[in-house]
Amino acid sequence: MTSDRTADQLVAAAIELFARHGYHGASVRAITGAAGVNLGAITYHFGSKGALYEAAIAAVLGPSTEHLARASSLPGSALERIERLVRGLFEYLSLHPQLPRVLAHHLAAGLPIAAVARDTMQNNLRLITSLIAEGQREGAIRHGDPTLMAVSIFAQPMFLSLMRSLLRQGLDLDQDDPQVAADLRDSVVGFVRAALARPEHS
Amino acid sequence: MTSDRTADQLVAAAIELFARHGYHGASVRAITGAAGVNLGAITYHFGSKGALYEAAIAAVLGPSTEHLARASSLPGSALERIERLVRGLFEYLSLHPQLPRVLAHHLAAGLPIAAVARDTMQNNLRLITSLIAEGQREGAIRHGDPTLMAVSIFAQPMFLSLMRSLLRQGLDLDQDDPQVAADLRDSVVGFVRAALARPEHS
DNA sequence: CAATATATAATACGTATGTATGAAAAAGTC
């Protein structure tokens, strides 16, 4: 029962096309064409275009939590582990640049969020939240609602990745350039560190 | 020549429907229906659906720069003016919650960005950038690339607004609740302040 | 009030959409 090649290729093509053109803009014909499979393959393997959409969301979002958990699992101070988590998020986004794009379409709709998306984001945010709370107990992180701080942190890599084309066309910041990407990562990490760190007593 | 009622209503309906369903998902029939005008009105007043789309983008994004400039224009330290700008951005987003949604669809596509969108975002980011640079000259803001810092700042209210439905469904954070909205604003402002402030010497 | 521009309206046209259908092929099973 190895991997169902057709279904996998459909999901891969769907992720890219849903990210680029949104749900309605990515036609069944375009998806099956890009995947190199027959027109009827979506109906056969998933039942409907909508079901493939959910599978695509699950495929881009799903693995993120484990990736972030792994990145932040090494021993160290809470602040250090948060930095590693942020870098892990950048890493995941460079591997899956479609994540914020698919999510953006999905969120903008304002419809009920798919269960996978809701749960995954919940877990990702909880991961950051608990690290912040730990840092606050250690006395290394300043006071403030850890959940809201976590949202602030999460927003930056996500939105930065989403703004990819705009930053290139508007500010000549090409994230494909490894140096630019590294500068962006370091800037965000520095920003987050400074935002969380408890002010030193004068 | 007052205001062309039909064209205005078309833009208003288009903003909402493009925000919710994306370009392809918002049909000409749905838009004209919501606007309460004839099916042919888009062709007549704008020439095509694509032209209406550009007009809609211009209408949501365009006024933002002046709003932010006004909010941050009052005298005060750079840090204070940045705080006012961030609050101004939250205010603008509460008046135009479609902005990040329309922009998200547009950015996710990865296509050439519409000129209005590019220029407006450029100006908005420049506004923050120059305030940061000013604060650095004053010695109140820590070192770091002001442009990248500006992106970090901008990302938070934008992404927060975009995550509206997810925060409600996943974290029980309902931004329609004025108290929750105020807490979010204050948290982001505090986060930004701390991120920018030059560390005190111990 | 005629004449002339401007706006709205109803409808038609060709194309693209998601899915259903049934035949052909491939893979699996005894």
Added chain:
DNA sequence: GACTTTTTCATACATACGTATTATATATTG
């Protein structure tokens, strides 16, 4: 190797799409 299940394929169907067309109504101007 015959039989059965699973998967692919080609095609058909009804509907929805963006826009063009043509007619009607409403302002505008002399």
